[in-house]
Amino acid sequence: MKKAILIIQCPDQKGIVAEVSRFLYSYEGNILEVDQHVDEEMGMFFMRAAWELDSFSLQKDEIASRFKEEVGERFKMDFKLHFNFPKPRMAIFVSKLSHCLFDILGRHHAGQLEVDIPVVVSNHQSLKEIVEAFGIPFHYIPITSETKAAAEANQLELMKTNTIDFVVLGRYMQILSADFIKHFPNRIINIHHSFLPAFVGARPYHAAYERGVKIIGATAHYVTEELDAGPIIEQEVARVRHHNSVTELVQIGQDVEKVVLSKAIKYHVDRKVMPIKNKTVIFY
Amino acid sequence: MKKAILIIQCPDQKGIVAEVSRFLYSYEGNILEVDQHVDEEMGMFFMRAAWELDSFSLQKDEIASRFKEEVGERFKMDFKLHFNFPKPRMAIFVSKLSHCLFDILGRHHAGQLEVDIPVVVSNHQSLKEIVEAFGIPFHYIPITSETKAAAEANQLELMKTNTIDFVVLGRYMQILSADFIKHFPNRIINIHHSFLPAFVGARPYHAAYERGVKIIGATAHYVTEELDAGPIIEQEVARVRHHNSVTELVQIGQDVEKVVLSKAIKYHVDRKVMPIKNKTVIFY
Amino acid sequence: MKKAILIIQCPDQKGIVAEVSRFLYSYEGNILEVDQHVDEEMGMFFMRAAWELDSFSLQKDEIASRFKEEVGERFKMDFKLHFNFPKPRMAIFVSKLSHCLFDILGRHHAGQLEVDIPVVVSNHQSLKEIVEAFGIPFHYIPITSETKAAAEANQLELMKTNTIDFVVLGRYMQILSADFIKHFPNRIINIHHSFLPAFVGARPYHAAYERGVKIIGATAHYVTEELDAGPIIEQEVARVRHHNSVTELVQIGQDVEKVVLSKAIKYHVDRKVMPIKNKTVIFY
Amino acid sequence: MKKAILIIQCPDQKGIVAEVSRFLYSYEGNILEVDQHVDEEMGMFFMRAAWELDSFSLQKDEIASRFKEEVGERFKMDFKLHFNFPKPRMAIFVSKLSHCLFDILGRHHAGQLEVDIPVVVSNHQSLKEIVEAFGIPFHYIPITSETKAAAEANQLELMKTNTIDFVVLGRYMQILSADFIKHFPNRIINIHHSFLPAFVGARPYHAAYERGVKIIGATAHYVTEELDAGPIIEQEVARVRHHNSVTELVQIGQDVEKVVLSKAIKYHVDRKVMPIKNKTVIFY
Structure with a gap:
C-alpha cells in the first residue's frame, strides 16, 4: 500500500490536531495512523500522521506546498513529508562480528524490512561470501590509522554513488569522523553493546563484568560527534549471573x-x- | 487538573478524527491525549480523547448532548463521556491472601491511585485490622454454600449503598454469580494467577508445576459469566526453574x-x- | 578443553554427592561444574558433573565401567557419560520460514555452537543457496500426503548416513510420524510458536490474536508422540498490543x-x- | 525445618567438594542444597551447602570447630556457619516514601520473609500508624544537619539494644556515615533507584528522563563508603516511553x-x- 507520512513539530497550541486532520480529510485522505506528543517542558508539539496515497486527491508533489500554505505556516510548523516508496536505501558497515549483519540480512531476505541494501561495507573480508549469497554487494575497504581519511573518502563516495539514505553500524569497530557524521545527521544508527549511559566506550562487557552487574544490555542510537551520547532509539537487557564469564556476557x-x-x-x-535535541520521540 | 474523557466507537470512515478534534477546538478544548485505533476486520473505529475542562467553553453537562448533535449522530457513534471527578468508587473483594490488597492500599495511600475505596469486602476477618489502619472500612461477609445467595445479596446492597462504580477481585476465592456480574458489566476486574488461556480454573500454579513450564504469569481481566474467559486487560510473566516448588511458584x-x-x-x-467483544483496546 | 560430563539419576539418599565427588577426586578429576537437584515428590536425585579430561587419571573408555563399579551400582544409578568431543552431529529440518535456520547458522558460523551440522533437510528449495553459502549441505526432500512415508524413510536414511545425534525442527511445518520420533527419543527439539500449554496446534498466532492476549511466546520442547506436549526446554515471551495485526504478531x-x-x-x-517424565531439569 | 548453612571461600584446588560432602555425610547430614563457584581469574573457590540439622549427628555448637579441624584448615578455608534459627533480626530505615516498606511488611505479614523486624526507624512520623498496625515498633528519629551525629548515635544504640543483624534502607533519604557503615559491613542493603552504574547519586529518575533512556531500573546493593558503589545484589528494569513524565518514571x-x-x-x-571484593556471588 502506498503511504504518505507527515512528521510535524511546532510550538504547542490549540487546534493543531483539528487542522491537520481537517487538511487530510479535505483531500480525502484515509488516515492509517495518527500519533501526537506534547513536551510540556519545551512547550512543543510533535505529530506523525500516515495515510493512504492512492485515494488522496492531491498529487504526491503538491502535498508539501499545499500543507505548508494551508496549515504549516499558520502554526509555524517544521514538517517533513515522506513516502514509503521508493524504499529507503540503507548501507551497513561491519567489521568481523557477524551477528547483527546476519540478523538484518535474514529479515531483509524474509521480506520484513522495507529497505534496499545496495551496499555492505567492511574493513575485513571475512563476511563477503555470505553477504553475496544474500544477493547484496560487499565492499571491502581496509582501514589503518594511516589510511583512515582516504578510506572514509572512499566510503563517502560509495554512499553518494549508491544514493544512500541512512547508514547502520552493525558492530563496526571504527569511530567515524565528525565530517562523515555531518553527511548523515540523525541518519547513522549505531548499536552500542551496553545499557547506555552505563559503560560508554570500549569493552563494555568487560566493564560490566568488573562491576558485577546482574543485567547487561544494548542500545541503538543515532551517532553524534560525542561518542555513545546520541539520541537513544531503543534499548533492551538480559540477565546474567556471577558465573558468566566475559565470553558468555558477549554471547x-x-x-x-x-x-x-x-x-x-x-x-x-x-x-x-x-x-x-538529544532524545527521541518514538511513535510505535 | 479537571479532565473530560471521551470514548468513542463507530463504523470506520474518513473524517472522524477531523470532526472530533474540530468539535473540541471549537469550544476551546486543550487536548491532552488523543488515541485512535481501527479494527480492519470489524471495520470499526475506536477513539479516546482527553482534554482540560477548565478552559473548555461548554458546561460539563452540555457536552454530551452537543457532541451527539454535532458529531456523534452523523457518524453513528456509540460514545461515553467521563470526567476525572468525582473519583471513581472502587470496592475490593478479598479472601485471606493479602498481597494484592496491600499493594492496592499502599498505592492508594501514596496518592498514586485516583479512586475512592469506600469498602473492602472479605469472607474472612484476618485482614480487618490492617485495612482499617489504612483508613478503609472493612466488611466481613462470611460465605458458605448455604449462605451464598444471601451473602451476595448483602454484597450487592453494600455496593449500592456505597454507590460503587467498579469491583476489584484481589484474589477473592469465590465465584460470583451471573446475577452479580450483570450488575457490573465490564466493571469487575479479576486477577487470575496464570497466563491465560493457559491454566484456566483452580490451582493454576499446581498445573504449571505439573506441566513443567519455564515461565509463569498472571492475567487481569474483566469478569464475564464464563470462568476466566473475559476480556484480558493486562498480563505479565516471571521465569521459574525446575527446582522451584509449587510454594515458590506461588510466591x-x-x-x-x-x-x-x-x-x-x-x-x-x-x-x-x-x-x-472479548478483547480490549488499551490506550496507554 | 576436553571435558567429560556425567549425568546421573537415582533414588535420593544420603552420601551421593560425597561419593561422586570422591570418585572424581580419586582419579585427579578437576571438577568444572557440579549441579544437583532433588525431586522431593518423586524421591529422586539428579546430578550433572563436568570435569577436565586431560588431567584425569582414568582412560576415556575406562571411566563408565569404573564409575558403575565403584559408585553407580551401590546407589542404583541410571547414568550417562558424555564427552564434548567429537562434537554432536545435528540435523536441521526446515520448511520455508528462515528465521530459526539463519539464526542457528549464524551462531554456528561465529563459532558459538559446538556442533557439526552435516545436513539441512527441507521440503522446499528456497533456502538452499544461503545454506550452502554457510558451507552446510542442503537436502531437498519434497513431501506430499502421498509421498510422506517414502520421504520419511529417505530422511531417516539421511540421518543414519550422517550419524546424526539429534534433530532440530526449525519451524518445520510437517508432523513427524511416531516411528520417526522413536528413532530419536528426547533427541528431537521443536520450536512451537506459542507459550505452551496455551495455543497448542496450528496457527497459534491467530489464536492469540483472537483471544486478545497481551503477551505472546515461544516454546522449545522435545518432540513426543502427543503434539506439542513433550518436555519443555525453554520458553520466552514478548509483549503485544491491541493494534498489532496477526502479521505483526508473527514478526x-x-x-x-x-x-x-x-x-x-x-x-x-x-x-x-x-x-x-514430561518435564526437564535444566542445569544452567 | 532446622537448617545449617555453610559458606566457604578458599584458594581453588582439587578435592574440596569431595571433602566437604564427605564431612557432611560422615555425620549423617542430609544435604538440601549445594552450590559452588570457581572464579578463574582470582583462583578462588566458593561454596554454599545447606543441610538438615535434626538428623545431623554433631551438636550445633560442635560443628564449626570439627569442620575447621577436619576440612577447613587443610584447604585454608575462610568459612562461616549459619543456622536458620533464631531468625535474623532486621531493621528497616525509611523516610517518607512507603512503597518499599509496605512491600516488606506485607511479605512479612504473609509469612514469606524469615526475619524478625524489631524496629522501623524513620526521620518522619507519617508512616507510624500503619507500621504499628503490622505489629512492628516504629521509632521516630528526626535528623537535621545539626543533629545528624546525635541521631546516628541514637540509631546505633537502637540497633544494639535490638541486637540487629542487618539493616535495610527502604528509600531512606539520608546518607549514612562511614562510622555507621563500619558497624554493619556487607550487612546494610540499600535500594538505589537506577540501573547502576548508570545514574549514580541523587535524582536518578530526573537524570534518566534527561538522557532519554528507554528503560529504567533499580539496584539493591550492600552499602560501602563510596556512594552507590557497593556490591550489587539484584537489579531489574522496566520499559518507559517518551511520553512518560518524571512523575511517571518514579511510579x-x-x-x-x-x-x-x-x-x-x-x-x-x-x-x-x-x-x-566489589561483586557478589549469589547462589539462588
Whole structure:
C-alpha cells in the first residue's frame, strides 16, 4: 500500500490536531495512523500522521506546498513529508562480528524490512561470501590509522554513488569522523553493546563484568560527534549471573544487540523516530 | 487538573478524527491525549480523547448532548463521556491472601491511585485490622454454600449503598454469580494467577508445576459469566526453574499478580480500556 | 578443553554427592561444574558433573565401567557419560520460514555452537543457496500426503548416513510420524510458536490474536508422540498490543522463537537438559 | 525445618567438594542444597551447602570447630556457619516514601520473609500508624544537619539494644556515615533507584528522563563508603516511553524498586549472597 507520512513539530497550541486532520480529510485522505506528543517542558508539539496515497486527491508533489500554505505556516510548523516508496536505501558497515549483519540480512531476505541494501561495507573480508549469497554487494575497504581519511573518502563516495539514505553500524569497530557524521545527521544508527549511559566506550562487557552487574544490555542510537551520547532509539537487557564469564556476557549480549538494532532500523524506516535535541520521540 | 474523557466507537470512515478534534477546538478544548485505533476486520473505529475542562467553553453537562448533535449522530457513534471527578468508587473483594490488597492500599495511600475505596469486602476477618489502619472500612461477609445467595445479596446492597462504580477481585476465592456480574458489566476486574488461556480454573500454579513450564504469569481481566474467559486487560510473566516448588511458584507469581492487577486498575480508572467483544483496546 | 560430563539419576539418599565427588577426586578429576537437584515428590536425585579430561587419571573408555563399579551400582544409578568431543552431529529440518535456520547458522558460523551440522533437510528449495553459502549441505526432500512415508524413510536414511545425534525442527511445518520420533527419543527439539500449554496446534498466532492476549511466546520442547506436549526446554515471551495485526504478531514472535530455540539447542549440546517424565531439569 | 548453612571461600584446588560432602555425610547430614563457584581469574573457590540439622549427628555448637579441624584448615578455608534459627533480626530505615516498606511488611505479614523486624526507624512520623498496625515498633528519629551525629548515635544504640543483624534502607533519604557503615559491613542493603552504574547519586529518575533512556531500573546493593558503589545484589528494569513524565518514571520505577529490594533481602536472609571484593556471588 502506498503511504504518505507527515512528521510535524511546532510550538504547542490549540487546534493543531483539528487542522491537520481537517487538511487530510479535505483531500480525502484515509488516515492509517495518527500519533501526537506534547513536551510540556519545551512547550512543543510533535505529530506523525500516515495515510493512504492512492485515494488522496492531491498529487504526491503538491502535498508539501499545499500543507505548508494551508496549515504549516499558520502554526509555524517544521514538517517533513515522506513516502514509503521508493524504499529507503540503507548501507551497513561491519567489521568481523557477524551477528547483527546476519540478523538484518535474514529479515531483509524474509521480506520484513522495507529497505534496499545496495551496499555492505567492511574493513575485513571475512563476511563477503555470505553477504553475496544474500544477493547484496560487499565492499571491502581496509582501514589503518594511516589510511583512515582516504578510506572514509572512499566510503563517502560509495554512499553518494549508491544514493544512500541512512547508514547502520552493525558492530563496526571504527569511530567515524565528525565530517562523515555531518553527511548523515540523525541518519547513522549505531548499536552500542551496553545499557547506555552505563559503560560508554570500549569493552563494555568487560566493564560490566568488573562491576558485577546482574543485567547487561544494548542500545541503538543515532551517532553524534560525542561518542555513545546520541539520541537513544531503543534499548533492551538480559540477565546474567556471577558465573558468566566475559565470553558468555558477549554471547548473551549479542542476542540483545541484534534484536535492539533491528527494532531501531524498523522504527527509522517507518519514520516513527523523531529526534528532539538529544532524545527521541518514538511513535510505535 | 479537571479532565473530560471521551470514548468513542463507530463504523470506520474518513473524517472522524477531523470532526472530533474540530468539535473540541471549537469550544476551546486543550487536548491532552488523543488515541485512535481501527479494527480492519470489524471495520470499526475506536477513539479516546482527553482534554482540560477548565478552559473548555461548554458546561460539563452540555457536552454530551452537543457532541451527539454535532458529531456523534452523523457518524453513528456509540460514545461515553467521563470526567476525572468525582473519583471513581472502587470496592475490593478479598479472601485471606493479602498481597494484592496491600499493594492496592499502599498505592492508594501514596496518592498514586485516583479512586475512592469506600469498602473492602472479605469472607474472612484476618485482614480487618490492617485495612482499617489504612483508613478503609472493612466488611466481613462470611460465605458458605448455604449462605451464598444471601451473602451476595448483602454484597450487592453494600455496593449500592456505597454507590460503587467498579469491583476489584484481589484474589477473592469465590465465584460470583451471573446475577452479580450483570450488575457490573465490564466493571469487575479479576486477577487470575496464570497466563491465560493457559491454566484456566483452580490451582493454576499446581498445573504449571505439573506441566513443567519455564515461565509463569498472571492475567487481569474483566469478569464475564464464563470462568476466566473475559476480556484480558493486562498480563505479565516471571521465569521459574525446575527446582522451584509449587510454594515458590506461588510466591514468585504473587509478585506478578499484584503488579498486573494494579496496572489494570490504573488503566480502568484512567478510562484507557475499551472492551470490544472479548478483547480490549488499551490506550496507554 | 576436553571435558567429560556425567549425568546421573537415582533414588535420593544420603552420601551421593560425597561419593561422586570422591570418585572424581580419586582419579585427579578437576571438577568444572557440579549441579544437583532433588525431586522431593518423586524421591529422586539428579546430578550433572563436568570435569577436565586431560588431567584425569582414568582412560576415556575406562571411566563408565569404573564409575558403575565403584559408585553407580551401590546407589542404583541410571547414568550417562558424555564427552564434548567429537562434537554432536545435528540435523536441521526446515520448511520455508528462515528465521530459526539463519539464526542457528549464524551462531554456528561465529563459532558459538559446538556442533557439526552435516545436513539441512527441507521440503522446499528456497533456502538452499544461503545454506550452502554457510558451507552446510542442503537436502531437498519434497513431501506430499502421498509421498510422506517414502520421504520419511529417505530422511531417516539421511540421518543414519550422517550419524546424526539429534534433530532440530526449525519451524518445520510437517508432523513427524511416531516411528520417526522413536528413532530419536528426547533427541528431537521443536520450536512451537506459542507459550505452551496455551495455543497448542496450528496457527497459534491467530489464536492469540483472537483471544486478545497481551503477551505472546515461544516454546522449545522435545518432540513426543502427543503434539506439542513433550518436555519443555525453554520458553520466552514478548509483549503485544491491541493494534498489532496477526502479521505483526508473527514478526514479533519470530524474534522470540529464534532466541528460545537457540538456547534450547545450546542446553542440549552442553548436556544440561535432563528430561524427567514430561518435564526437564535444566542445569544452567 | 532446622537448617545449617555453610559458606566457604578458599584458594581453588582439587578435592574440596569431595571433602566437604564427605564431612557432611560422615555425620549423617542430609544435604538440601549445594552450590559452588570457581572464579578463574582470582583462583578462588566458593561454596554454599545447606543441610538438615535434626538428623545431623554433631551438636550445633560442635560443628564449626570439627569442620575447621577436619576440612577447613587443610584447604585454608575462610568459612562461616549459619543456622536458620533464631531468625535474623532486621531493621528497616525509611523516610517518607512507603512503597518499599509496605512491600516488606506485607511479605512479612504473609509469612514469606524469615526475619524478625524489631524496629522501623524513620526521620518522619507519617508512616507510624500503619507500621504499628503490622505489629512492628516504629521509632521516630528526626535528623537535621545539626543533629545528624546525635541521631546516628541514637540509631546505633537502637540497633544494639535490638541486637540487629542487618539493616535495610527502604528509600531512606539520608546518607549514612562511614562510622555507621563500619558497624554493619556487607550487612546494610540499600535500594538505589537506577540501573547502576548508570545514574549514580541523587535524582536518578530526573537524570534518566534527561538522557532519554528507554528503560529504567533499580539496584539493591550492600552499602560501602563510596556512594552507590557497593556490591550489587539484584537489579531489574522496566520499559518507559517518551511520553512518560518524571512523575511517571518514579511510579514505574517504584514497582521495580520494591521487587528488587525484597529479592535482595530474601537472598541475604537465606545466606545465598557472598560478597567478593566489589561483586557478589549469589547462589539462588
